[in-house]
Amino acid sequence: MSNMTNKLENAGGDLTARALREAFYAGLISLGLFFLFVGLKSDQNILNELILVQRWGLLAVFVIVAAVGRFFVVAYLQPLNARRKASKDAAATTETREGYIKRNFTVIAGVLLILYPILAVALFGVQGSLKWVDNFGIQILIYVMLAWGLNIVVGLAGLLDLGYVAFYAVGAYSYALLSSHFGLSFWLLLPIAGLLAACWGVVLGFPVLRLRGDYLAIVTLAFGEIIRLVLINWTEVTKGTFGVSGIAKASVFGIWSFDISAPNNFAKYFDLPMSSAYYKIFLFYLILALAALTAYVTIRLRRMPIGRAWEALREDEIACRSLGINTVTTKLTAFATGAMFGGFAGSFFAVRQGFVSPESFVFLESAVILAIVVLGGMGSLTGIAIAAVVMIGGTEILRELTFLKSIFGPDFTPELYRMLIFGLAMVVVMVWKPRGFVGSREPTAFLNERKAVSGSFTKEGHG
Amino acid sequence: MQYFVQQLVNGLTLGSIYGMIAIGYTMVYGIIGMINFAHGDIFMLGGFAALIVFLVLTSLFAGVPVVLALLVMMIVAMLTAALWNWTIEKVAYRPLRGSFRLAPLITAIGMSIALSNFIQVTQGPRNKPIPPLVSSVYDVFGISISLKQIIIIAVTAILLTIFWYIVNKTPLGRAQRATEQDRKMAALLGIDVDRTISVTFIMGAALAAVAGTMYLMYYGVVVFTDGFIPGVKAFTAAVLGGIGSLPGAVLGGLLIGLIESLWSAYFSIDYKDVATFSILAIVLIFKPSGILGRPEVEKV
Numbered sequence: 001m002s003n004m005t006n007k008l009e010n011a012g013g014d015l016t017a018r019a020l021r022e023a024f025y026a027g028l029i030s031l032g033l034f035f036l037f038v039g040l041k042s043d044q045n046i047l048n049e050l051i052l053v054q055r056w057g058l059l060a061v062f063v064i065v066a067a068v069g070r071f072f073v074v075a076y077l078q079p080l081n082a083r084r085k086a087s088k089d090a091a092a093t094t095e096t097r098e099g100y101i102k103r104n105f106t107v108i109a110g111v112l113l114i115l116y117p118i119l120a121v122a123l124f125g126v127q128g129s130l131k132w133v134d135n136f137g138i139q140i141l142i143y144v145m146l147a148w149g150l151n152i153v154v155g156l157a158g159l160l161d162l163g164y165v166a167f168y169a170v171g172a173y174s175y176a177l178l179s180s181h182f183g184l185s186f187w188l189l190l191p192i193a194g195l196l197a198a199c200w201g202v203v204l205g206f207p208v209l210r211l212r213g214d215y216l217a218i219v220t221l222a223f224g225e226i227i228r229l230v231l232i233n234w235t236e237v238t239k240g241t242f243g244v245s246g247i248a249k250a251s252v253f254g255i256w257s258f259d260i261s262a263p264n265n266f267a268k269y270f271d272l273p274m275s276s277a278y279y280k281i282f283l284f285y286l287i288l289a290l291a292a293l294t295a296y297v298t299i300r301l302r303r304m305p306i307g308r309a310w311e312a313l314r315e316d317e318i319a320c321r322s323l324g325i326n327t328v329t330t331k332l333t334a335f336a337t338g339a340m341f342g343g344f345a346g347s348f349f350a351v352r353q354g355f356v357s358p359e360s361f362v363f364l365e366s367a368v369i370l371a372i373v374v375l376g377g378m379g380s381l382t383g384i385a386i387a388a389v390v391m392i393g394g395t396e397i398l399r400e401l402t403f404l405k406s407i408f409g410p411d412f413t414p415e416l417y418r419m420l421i422f423g424l425a426m427v428v429v430m431v432w433k434p435r436g437f438v439g440s441r442e443p444t445a446f447l448n449e450r451k452a453v454s455g456s457f458t459k460e461g462h463g
Numbered sequence: 464m465q466y467f468v469q470q471l472v473n474g475l476t477l478g479s480i481y482g483m484i485a486i487g488y489t490m491v492y493g494i495i496g497m498i499n500f501a502h503g504d505i506f507m508l509g510g511f512a513a514l515i516v517f518l519v520l521t522s523l524f525a526g527v528p529v530v531l532a533l534l535v536m537m538i539v540a541m542l543t544a545a546l547w548n549w550t551i552e553k554v555a556y557r558p559l560r561g562s563f564r565l566a567p568l569i570t571a572i573g574m575s576i577a578l579s580n581f582i583q584v585t586q587g588p589r590n591k592p593i594p595p596l597v598s599s600v601y602d603v604f605g606i607s608i609s610l611k612q613i614i615i616i617a618v619t620a621i622l623l624t625i626f627w628y629i630v631n632k633t634p635l636g637r638a639q640r641a642t643e644q645d646r647k648m649a650a651l652l653g654i655d656v657d658r659t660i661s662v663t664f665i666m667g668a669a670l671a672a673v674a675g676t677m678y679l680m681y682y683g684v685v686v687f688t689d690g691f692i693p694g695v696k697a698f699t700a701a702v703l704g705g706i707g708s709l710p711g712a713v714l715g716g717l718l719i720g721l722i723e724s725l726w727s728a729y730f731s732i733d734y735k736d737v738a739t740f741s742i743l744a745i746v747l748i749f750k751p752s753g754i755l756g757r758p759e760v761e762k763v
Contacts, residue, residue, distance in 0.1 A: 033546055035543075037508075037512075040518075040519070041587070042591055043587065050518055052515070160568075207748050214496075214568070215702075218498070218698065218702065218743065219744045219747045219748065226744075233734060367572045374566075375569075417580075417584060420577055420583075420584055422573075423574065423578075424577045426572065430559065431555065431558045
């Protein structure tokens with residue numbers, strides 16, 4: 001690096017020439033990459049035959065953006081980074097006291113979350129708050145809860161699970177089927193769904209006990225897909241791709257109901273105007289409570305012998321075994337606990353949607369949840385919550401960007417770009433911060449004082 | 464019996480396609496120990512490149528000979544897919560080399576999502592059917608073998624021979640094998656490791672693009688989600704044959720193709736993917752080193 005800074009000081013003109021050259025190459029490469037896919041579009045005409053639509057202007061934009069972007073990166077960003085790094089190395093690292101917000105982050109976040117629906121109602125009215133509470137609040141919190149659940153398996157025990165969505169599906173279908181066949185209430189079925197998912201966690205965990213790392217990931221992926229395919233094909237029970245619809249709503253512990261016809265309807269009871277917003281607000285607090293439960297259990301478990309065993313397992317399985325930790329039960333409890341929270345989240349999902357179909361439990365969901373866990377810094381609950389807000393909230397916001405239509409024309413639908421941007425964001429964040437948003441970990445066991453360890457000192461585990 | 468042999472032929476065709484994709488997985492896994500999740504989408508990308516080249520050819524030069532059209536489609540698809548995979552490796556995987564092992568897996572999954580959605584955005588979400596390129600069917604002892612199947616099996620055989628030659632007989636292949644065995648030592652002995660890894664990605668992508676072209680020709684349709692299921696099946700093939708082993712990947716591909724077509728023929732077509740996934744799980748659980756793979760030695 002110092003070699004490079006010297007070079008930079010010696011020749012500024014050389015740098016511009018290099019940047020121009022690099023920009024030219026970048027333009028050339030992007031031309032090759034996008035020529036077929038952006039420059040030409042295969043489209044169906046009225047006869048349903050494929051025809052080509054030419055879009056050379058768009059291709060030119062892509063190439064120019066790539067070239068100009070590369071020029072700026074080489075000419076300005078890289079020297080800037082090099083200089084900053086040099087000055088950072090030179091300056092002595094000074095102790096900085098954490099700010100007030102950082103110290104009390106959990107409390108502030110908790111209070112804000114509790115006030116969130118009230119704020120939304122106050123700002124946008126009862127009907128207007130629907131979007132904010134449902135699309136943003138509930139949606140993000142579901143992923144926070146799922147990611148915290150998966151965090152037990154991946155972040156704490158170091159078992160790479162790519163099929164977590166299977167447990168989510170088990171939870172959702174348990175609630176959907178048991179409530180529509182037996183008419184049981186949500187509050188009874190929530191623990192049952194969790195238990196069933198935990199059983200599946202053990203069933204699927206048992207055969208993979210010997211596997212490590214990538215292989216474990218692939219087998220769990222296979223299990224996730226098998227469960228989804230069974231849900232699609234076992235039509236007598238699951239109604240296949242049509243899914244189960246008309247799932248009963250949850251009630252406030254049976255005291256108030258949200259069914260319009262029920263005598264103890266929430267809105268009627270309090271003489272409020274009819275609106276679906278109350279149910280959404282109730283659901284918001286429900287998922288908030290469930291997520292808080294997940295976080296609480298995770299934090300408590302980390303201090304218990306089993307939590308310590310998980311983390312020890314993540315760091316070194318062989319050392320673990322030689323110290324007399326039963327790796328079989330340790331792994332299985334991790335799978336079961338993680339799966340249980342997946343099951344809870346699943347039955348919440350069924351209650352919220354009122355409809356479940358195998359479409360909701362594709363591999364992509366597992367990938368998204370795992371991405372949130374990894375981007376959040378694996379093991380850090382705060383980091384995972386931040387990652388969920390950024391990734392899910394960020395892509396949800398894209399739905400709202402209707403003003404872009406006035407720029408790019410009426411055909412422009414920002415939703416289409418949601419997953420494209422999500423995928424790219426996964427790559428960019430990972431390259432930029434391989435250890436996730438919160439790259440340090442609070443140690444569970446420590447001598448004299450609690451010091452945060454850099455994430456790079458902890459292993460990701462070998463499963 | 465005839466029915467059985469017929470299914471055998473169908474399975475071999477399918478297996479050739481899986482085998483070609485599987486090679487990309489197995490080589491990348493062998494050389495940098497990473498599951499290149501986006502490889503299935505590179506295959507899909509190759510299929511789309513072939514589709515667009517086909518449309519260009521038919522609209523510009525009507526009545527172009529089929530052999531020439533196929534050849535041009537294949538070569539352009541290979542070049543495009545190779546360029547994509549080269550760029551992806553440079554941008555998304557290389558900065559994370561030496562980072563913790565989950566990191567490249569996550570970027571690969573992200574890349575896979577991004578690639579399939581890129582195609583969805585730029586080419587539209589609908590199925591892309593093309594008129595059949597070759598339609599002749601031969602009757603051999605009561606078994607119908609289509610020219611398509613012959614082309615696929617022949618192309619696979621030719622490419623694999625070339626490939627085998629490159630890996631086993633050329634300095635480039637030697638560099639690849641050395642890098643696979645010990646990256647640090649290879650670098651010390653003067654092998655440009657970065658370049659070797661780049662070339663591995665390029666070769667894998669080129670084969671996947673050929674598989675994509677063959678897939679388009681065989682089924683006559685391609686859609687942006689086509690990367691995932693064939694990708695996972697090809698990965699299964701690579702694992703079944705023993706990951707890191709080239710003949711293993713081909714053998715695994717053929718076996719998966721055979722199992723899939725026989726399963727759909729004799730059991731249930733709905734559960735054919737369940738069969739593949741179950742095989743994947745069973746192989747990994749009971750014989751993780753696969754059929755031809757070396758058992759992994761655990762160092763303490």
